Amino acid sequence: MNLVLTVLEIVAPVFLLASAGFSWKKLGFDYPVEFVTRLAMTFAVPCLIFTALMQTEIDPAALSTMTIATFVSYAVIGLLAWGLIRVTGSDRRTFLAPTIFGNTGNLGLPLAVFAFGEAGLGYAIVIFAIMAVLSFTVGIRMVSDDASVKRVLREPMSWATLAGALVLWQGWQTTRWLSHSLELAGQLAIPLMLFTLGVAVARLTPRGVGRAMLLSLAKLLLCVGAAVGVGLAFGLEDVAFAVLVVQMATPVAVTAYLLAERYRADADAVAGYVVISTLMSVLSLPVLLYFLL
Secondary structure, X not given: OHHHHHHHHHHHHHHHHHHHHHHXXXXXXXXXXXXXXXXXXXXXXXXXXXXXXXXXXXXXXXXXXXXXHHHHHHHHHHHHHHHHHHHHOOOHXXXXXXXXXXXXXHHHHHHXXXXXXXXXXXXXXXXXXXXXXXXXHHHHHHHOOOOOHHHHHOOHHHHHHHHHHHHHHHOOOOXXXXXXXXXXXXXXXXXXXXXXXXXXXXXXXXXXXXXXXXXXXXXXXXXXXXXXXXXXXOXXXXXXXXXXXXXXXXXXXXXXXXXXXXXXXXXXXXXXXXXXXXXXXXHHXXXXXXXXX
């Protein structure tokens, strides 16, 4: 019973904040999703990434192992997802990238920090940063031919990750006033992302619910299976292993819908995938945390 309460204490703030955003939109209140998303991804999240990496007490070698494990996990998931899309006869441009890349930012980061503390956040940020780079290069290439390394280099998250990795490697620290400023800015990230997730889901017009249910369940099983296998193969310690599994198990991100809309894939079908996988995560993520804690 104590463990169940612990899991509920972890997931409740995440889903309550997302539900608040969902309710806000359904009540008809205005919410500039594009502006808030830009604020979060170009300002708050880079500050969070930089300060978390600078202040983490995780051994750099352990973070390096997690980096390699994450790339391997995405490679395995990519192969499994490609097979799933072929077997189910689903459109590759529409469904392949959403099946591979989950919501490691809006959901993954809050769950990691609430469940595993600062150490969990450090590992989760490594996975999130890698996912962001891959989704803006390989992921866009799956939907369109418009992918570019220059696009990634224009993202503040990329520079925040590189700068954070450098100061972690060198053992540097910024001045106290700058650290406090960056920490304060980074604290915006998690509540903004959760509230915006709820608003964004409320704005979607889903279609193809039956296919979305099948793909959502298959995505969950293959992502968890791949993460468990890679985590065991790399001998990750308990927190790193748990964070890898939880991050890979996160549902389809709303950004998958935005990319589908931009590059003229079936955006309504992706919307259904986002909604169903997110609803499924309300049950699946607490169950995963129960077994991982």
